[in-house]
Amino acid sequence: xxxxxxxxxxxxxxxAEVGPAEALALQARGAALVDVRxxxxxxQGSPPGALRLGRGFLELRIEDAVPDxxxxxxxxxxxxxxxxxxxxxxxxxxxxxxxxxxxGFARWKAEGLPVERxxxxxxxxxxxxxxxxxxxEVGEAGQARLLAARVLLVGAGGLxxxxxxxxxxxxxxxxxxxxxxxxxxxxxxxxxxxxxxKVGLPKVRxxxxxxxxxxxxxxxDSYEERLSSANVEAIFAGYDVVVDGSDxxxxxxxxxxxxxxxxxxxxxxxxxxFDGQASVFWPGYAKRRGPCYRCxxxxxxxxxxxxxxxEAGVLGVLPGVIGLIEAxxxxxxxxxxxxxxxxxxxxxxxLRAEFTELALAPDPHCAYCAPGRTFPGYVxxxxxxxxx
Numbered sequence: 001x002x003x004x005x006x007x008x009x010x011x012x013x014x015x016a017e018v019g020p021a022e023a024l025a026l027q028a029r030g031a032a033l034v035d036v037r038x039x040x041x042x043x044q045g046s047p048p049g050a051l052r053l054g055r056g057f058l059e060l061r062i063e064d065a066v067p068d069x070x071x072x073x074x075x076x077x078x079x080x081x082x083x084x085x086x087x088x089x090x091x092x093x094x095x096x097x098x099x100x101x102x103x104g105f106a107r108w109k110a111e112g113l114p115v116e117r118x119x120x121x122x123x124x125x126x127x128x129x130x131x132x133x134x135x136x137e138v139g140e141a142g143q144a145r146l147l148a149a150r151v152l153l154v155g156a157g158g159l160x161x162x163x164x165x166x167x168x169x170x171x172x173x174x175x176x177x178x179x180x181x182x183x184x185x186x187x188x189x190x191x192x193x194x195x196x197x198k199v200g201l202p203k204v205r206x207x208x209x210x211x212x213x214x215x216x217x218x219x220x221d222s223y224e225e226r227l228s229s230a231n232v233e234a235i236f237a238g239y240d241v242v243v244d245g246s247d248x249x250x251x252x253x254x255x256x257x258x259x260x261x262x263x264x265x266x267x268x269x270x271x272x273x274f275d276g277q278a279s280v281f282w283p284g285y286a287k288r289r290g291p292c293y294r295c296x297x298x299x300x301x302x303x304x305x306x307x308x309x310x311e312a313g314v315l316g317v318l319p320g321v322i323g324l325i326e327a328x329x330x331x332x333x334x335x336x337x338x339x340x341x342x343x344x345x346x347x348x349x350x351l352r353a354e355f356t357e358l359a360l361a362p363d364p365h366c367a368y369c370a371p372g373r374t375f376p377g378y379v380x381x382x383x384x385x386x387x388x
Contacts, residue, residue: 021113031073033051083100189316242258260369279342
């Protein structure tokens, strides 16, 4: 007997083999179906719900994908041989219940079992997003979701700039940017998309140029206009997430009210001197009902108690911290991973280098988001005049 055949016989004596139909039944009962084929093989099709980890990095990725060492694993390759070696390796790592799928994916497909074809990324995308593809919580399917996603940024200022940079770098397919202003020299202390040469240029145009230079595959839609009750729904329509980087109360309330009416998550950030806050206002979140912005602040304060960044000042790097948190929360929402800041307010004190989290409860009597309420309409708070 050849050494290879002897090794395979020894593996089959240790690793239980199951057919594709039994593998599907095990998956339905909670087993993880682990596809260890290479990316080009997986691109031709894979069982729905399979963990597509590949053989080369299996041992490095499996614990993140399956942290419970007692969960049953069905390992699958194309013909049923590589899966035996992979299952044996997982047994040595400590996984207790292992199966190898006899006949592999070729037999699975021949038996007419369900197949899905993951959205295939081109070679350039695979290179650009390689570090995302290595994360089980993202992978090729998650990256495809990001590429198909549409995110609207309200404001191309201190918060919107860092959020936009990282969302574009992450491969969010369409970024919309709303801002009526032009670049001023005083913006450059914190608004990192803009530059000295762009002073006087509309911010949306400056931002689009910078983002397209960073990632030319991202589509950037520009709205060089001020949000109002007359245009907010037309602009917000079709976006998956709205990132609020505005610096005035009229815009914050308008963003909130439109997001509540349209059912869009509102990723909120605000900064003041050395302090910043971030949250996700999304009363429609399926896993945990959270408040909207009006649950915290039903109406804006008097203008004299609401200074803008121009009047109060802000540490230049602070919007970078909060804007990046907004970007992280946006990506979590798009991928449906982790625990978003719904019902939670994250506060950052830059001087103390301290984060504090506050629990936020929805107001059962909120005029805008309480269940059963009729949308009361938009309010344009004309007594405020700060720029977005």
